[in-house]
Amino acid sequence: MSDEQKALVQIRDLHFSRGSKNIFRGLTVDIPRGKVTTILGPSGTGKTTLLKMIGGQLPASKGTIHVDGLEVGKLKRRELYELRKRLGMLFQSGALLTDLSVFENIAFPLREHTRLPESLISHLVLMRLHAVGLRGARDLSPSELSGGMARRAALARALVFDPMMIMYDEPFTGQDPISMGILLELIKTVNGALGLTSLMVSHDLNEALSISDYAVIISEGVVVEAGSPEQLRTSDSEWVQQFLQGKPDGPVPFQAAAPDYETELLGGVRS
Amino acid sequence: MIDLVQRFGLFWLNILASLGRASMFLAQMVTALPSLLKRPSLTVRELYSTGVKTLSIILVSGLFVGMVLALQGYNILIDFGQENRTGTLVALTLVRELGPVVAGLLFAGRAGSAMTAEIGLMKATEQLSGLEMMAVDPFKRVYAPRFLAGCLSLPMLAAMFSAIGAFGGYLLSVEVLGVDASAYWSLMQSSVSFTSDVGNGLVKGAVFGFVVTWIAIFQGAECIPTSEGVSSATTRTVVYSSLAILALDFLLTAIMF
Amino acid sequence: MNSRAIQVLVGLFMLLFILAMLVLALRVSNLTSLSGGESYSLVAKFENIGGLKEGASVAASGVRVGEVSSIEYDAGTFEAIVNLSIDAKFNSFPLDTSASIYTAGLLGEQYIGLEPGAEIDALVDSDEIDQTQSAIVLERLIGQVLFSRSGED
Numbered sequence: 001m002s003d004e005q006k007a008l009v010q011i012r013d014l015h016f017s018r019g020s021k022n023i024f025r026g027l028t029v030d031i032p033r034g035k036v037t038t039i040l041g042p043s044g045t046g047k048t049t050l051l052k053m054i055g056g057q058l059p060a061s062k063g064t065i066h067v068d069g070l071e072v073g074k075l076k077r078r079e080l081y082e083l084r085k086r087l088g089m090l091f092q093s094g095a096l097l098t099d100l101s102v103f104e105n106i107a108f109p110l111r112e113h114t115r116l117p118e119s120l121i122s123h124l125v126l127m128r129l130h131a132v133g134l135r136g137a138r139d140l141s142p143s144e145l146s147g148g149m150a151r152r153a154a155l156a157r158a159l160v161f162d163p164m165m166i167m168y169d170e171p172f173t174g175q176d177p178i179s180m181g182i183l184l185e186l187i188k189t190v191n192g193a194l195g196l197t198s199l200m201v202s203h204d205l206n207e208a209l210s211i212s213d214y215a216v217i218i219s220e221g222v223v224v225e226a227g228s229p230e231q232l233r234t235s236d237s238e239w240v241q242q243f244l245q246g247k248p249d250g251p252v253p254f255q256a257a258a259p260d261y262e263t264e265l266l267g268g269v270r271s
Numbered sequence: 272m273i274d275l276v277q278r279f280g281l282f283w284l285n286i287l288a289s290l291g292r293a294s295m296f297l298a299q300m301v302t303a304l305p306s307l308l309k310r311p312s313l314t315v316r317e318l319y320s321t322g323v324k325t326l327s328i329i330l331v332s333g334l335f336v337g338m339v340l341a342l343q344g345y346n347i348l349i350d351f352g353q354e355n356r357t358g359t360l361v362a363l364t365l366v367r368e369l370g371p372v373v374a375g376l377l378f379a380g381r382a383g384s385a386m387t388a389e390i391g392l393m394k395a396t397e398q399l400s401g402l403e404m405m406a407v408d409p410f411k412r413v414y415a416p417r418f419l420a421g422c423l424s425l426p427m428l429a430a431m432f433s434a435i436g437a438f439g440g441y442l443l444s445v446e447v448l449g450v451d452a453s454a455y456w457s458l459m460q461s462s463v464s465f466t467s468d469v470g471n472g473l474v475k476g477a478v479f480g481f482v483v484t485w486i487a488i489f490q491g492a493e494c495i496p497t498s499e500g501v502s503s504a505t506t507r508t509v510v511y512s513s514l515a516i517l518a519l520d521f522l523l524t525a526i527m528f
Numbered sequence: 529m530n531s532r533a534i535q536v537l538v539g540l541f542m543l544l545f546i547l548a549m550l551v552l553a554l555r556v557s558n559l560t561s562l563s564g565g566e567s568y569s570l571v572a573k574f575e576n577i578g579g580l581k582e583g584a585s586v587a588a589s590g591v592r593v594g595e596v597s598s599i600e601y602d603a604g605t606f607e608a609i610v611n612l613s614i615d616a617k618f619n620s621f622p623l624d625t626s627a628s629i630y631t632a633g634l635l636g637e638q639y640i641g642l643e644p645g646a647e648i649d650a651l652v653d654s655d656e657i658d659q660t661q662s663a664i665v666l667e668r669l670i671g672q673v674l675f676s677r678s679g680e681d
Contacts, residue, residue, distance in 0.1 A: 055404050084406040095401030098393075109405050112412075157405075312531065319534045323541045362556050427545040434548035437556050459556060462637075464583065469552050 008033040008068055008165055008197045009054055015062035016049065023049055025221035026063070035213035036191050036198040040205065040243070045218050047201040048092075051167045054199075055087060056080045068164065085113060088158030088166040092173060094150035096142040096157070103129070103138040106157045113161075128156040132186060148179030155186060165197040166190075172204040180204075184211050205244065217243065293489050300488070303408065303415040313412065317420035321382040321484075325428060328377055333365075333432035336373060337439030340364055344440075345448050357450055358459035361440035362433075366468045367528065370433035371426075371475035372520050375483060378425050379512035383487040386417055387508040390491025391501035399492075414488050421484025426476030433472060471527045478519060483512040566616035567594060568653035572627040573607040578638055578663025580629055585639040586612050593618045596640065612640065612657075622647040626659035638663060 007030035014027040023046035031037050039047050052058045054065055056072045065072045070083060096105045106125045110116060116124075129135045132152040142150060151171060158166050168187065172180050188211045191198045202208040209215060209229040216226040217240060225232060225240050232240060241247075248254055258264070307314050344360040390413065393399050402409050437459070444450040463469065487508045494504035577599065586594040594614035602609050612627075624645030631638050642657075651657070 052400070057400065057403060081406040081408075084404055087404065089401070089404040091397040091401055093396050095397040097398055097401075098396070109407075112405070112407050154401075315535055315538050316531070318538045318541065323537045326541065326544070366552065366556065427541070427548075430552060431544060431548040434551040434556070437551070456555060461585075463556050465553055469556070 006033055007031055009199070010066040011050075011054075011063070012065075013063040014053070014060055014065065016046070016053065016058070016060050018049075022221055024060075024063075027218065027222055029216050029223050029226060031197065031199055032214055033197050034191075034195055036188065036200065036211055037214040037216065038200045038202055038208040038212040039216050039218060040202065040208070041218040041224075042243070043203070045221070047218065048169050050218075051089065051169055051199070051201060054167065055084060055089060085109075085161055086164050088161070088163040090151065090154050090158055090166065090168045090171060092170045094142070094145075094147075094154035096145075096150060096154055098142050101139050101141055102134065102145070102153050105142065105153060106160055109157065109160050124160060125156075128159050129153075131159070131190070132156045133182070146179075148175055148182065151183060152186065155190070159190065159194070162194060163196065165199060168198065168200040168202075170202055171200065172202055172207050180207060187211060205246070219243075292493070293485070296489050296492065297485055299410050300414050300418050300485075303410040304419060306411045307415055307419055313416040314419050317416045318424060320385070321378075321417070321420045322424035322427065324385075325378055325382045325424070326431070328381055329374055329428045329432050330435055332373065332377060333370075333435040334439040336369055336432075337361060337365060337436030337441075338443040340369070340436070341440035341443040341448070345444060345450070354448075354450055355454040356458055357444045357448075358437075358440065358455035359462045361444075362437050362459045362463045363468065365433040365436040365440075366463060366472045368520070368524070370436065370472050371429040371479055372516060374429040374432040374476065375425060375479035375516040376513055378421075378428060378480070379483045379487075379516065380509050382421065382424070383483050383508050383512050384505045386421070386484070386487040387491040387494070387505045388501055390414075390417075390488060391494040391496070391504050394492065394494060395496035395498070395501060397496075409492075414492065417488055418484050421487070422477065422480045425480030425483065426473050429476035429479075430469075430473060433469075467527075471523075474527070475520065475523050478523065479516050482515050482519065486511050486515065567613045568616055568619070569597065570612045570614060570621075570651055570653075570655055570657055572610050572612060572640070572657040572660050573602070573605070574610060574629065574660050574662045575607060576662040576665060577608045577610060578629055578631075578665060580610070580638045580640070580663065584637060586614065586627075586642065587639055588618070588621070588642040588644070590641075593642070610640070619652070620650045623649050623651060623655075624659065625651060625657055626661065627657045628661035629663035631664075 009031035011027055011029050011031075014024045015022075016024040027050075039050065041047055049058060053060060054067060054072065056075065060073055067083060068086075070079070072080070072083070075083060096102070097108065100108065103125055106128055107121050110121045110124060126135060126138075129138055132155050134149060134152055134156065137145065137149060137153070142153070145153060155166075171183055171187070175183065184207060187198060187200070190196060200208055200212070209232075212229055214227070215229055215232055217224045217232070219239075225235055225237060227235075233244060235241065235244075242249075340361045341357055344357045344364075345354055348354045348356055348360065390399075393413065399409050399413070402412060441452075441455055444455055445452045490504040490508045490511075491501075494500045580596065580599065582596055582599055584596045585592045586596065594612055596610055597613040598611045600609040600611075601607075614621075621642060622645040624647045626643045626645065628641050628643070629638055630641045645659075
């Protein structure tokens, strides 16, 4: 298999801006098939935006994104919808539909896109619920779930069609250690057991890297470094080291750009 | 000075742009309507939210408005010796104007704002994004059912408002003020035409329902997905809807009557 | 709220709407008098129709038998042409029936009153009522009074 076929998602020279801010300035990266990949980077670098662009929700101003050989930007509405059925997305808050129960939420894609009989739908839903450990919560409404449980439910929903890739948007934010552990375990297991590709966007470095096979660091709209977690940890770049170790000062300075401190203090006193 | 002119021009351009987006949104909603036939349960649910839930305020307000009309009308008509015509006054005012307009304003405040808030919240909690990523068209599943429900609900609520108002007027005129019951109803009946008065009232209700629902759904879908954004979108719905109802009422009245 | 309850409530809502429409149709408006039955039309020409409007009642002996379906102006004879739509069950108005414009009450709306004549044959569809009396125009009446008074002086 050639290198190109190994990558499920190929991003080439991606440009995107929102208002006056340039979010991506020529981003190029390959997301390997069948592996867990994490996208890291400082806040506001557009990591969530990237996921949305892969899913075709936002158009690029320049550059291309190929998912499983299909160029996302050129797909017509129907083809885009077909592609989305093969992708699963886990939003930060779970994005469960608030007017449906947990069971109904997971059954939702099945009911919308297929005409399977009720008994079969029930089987499929219960299987997924069991996989994420929420079979007992099936009749609760989303507002009754804790954050961690909501995410697990959303994961069950994302898995319902056995997608080829699942994208996770900040799955670990604000989770207690046990929930975090559960999610980590789930993501890893699900990826291995179903042969999926998993693409995570996260701030929780160490947790995310602990289960990742591949990691990409994005900053200032381009890829700064990419490789396995091991490769990143032994990287020469001072910037990468500051980032990975969470050092408060380094190439990314502590003080935001501001006029000279002494002048500003004294200037205030004088007038 | 130039800055003022620039900002003024920009203001109007923004309004045009909003109108343009709103129109494209409407077109997408309308094309999604046929899909509702396959699954009526969505529309039924929305009819409950917009229609049934607004019923109580409509009925209570209708009763009171009818009674006030009778009271004030009687006071004015009695100077001309025409107090028997109170029924006519109440009925025509309600059926032609107050029924659709007041019901419309109440609808905008209660059902319209609720719709905007609900959709805005769905946007803020990424549910709309989630639907798109699950290859479900939010227009078919979220917007169109609400639109249809709103267009149907308002004329129905307006009719109910007028009916209960006429009854309220009857209660006050006949039981309290002593107007002759048969005179109240018979004079009313001879001056209210079903086709032109009641019919036009229904048409107004339908037009208002169309516009208010359109504004409510669009504002929700367009809002900034923060709590402040949802709140200002909701306010905008009520304000724009109210203004639209009053302006359209003038236009429709001029055309119809 | 389960969906069954919702469906019931929405059904109730629809029912209330139908009820409201019935109230509006039967109690509030003039629908009851709009007979779904057949009607035939007669023509009457007037010199002055006063405030007569389309849709105004046509009555005989005070009972409503039809309505004014349209009002036109004949520029040739300088008269108003009023088309009456009469309920088909009242089909025995004699040929010499007369039509006059009356006012309901002192300040009421104007309507057409039919007075039957003595002929044996009846008016049929598209016939013209020959004898008509125009509406009383207040200004003319005052003018007449003044004129006759000044004549006395």
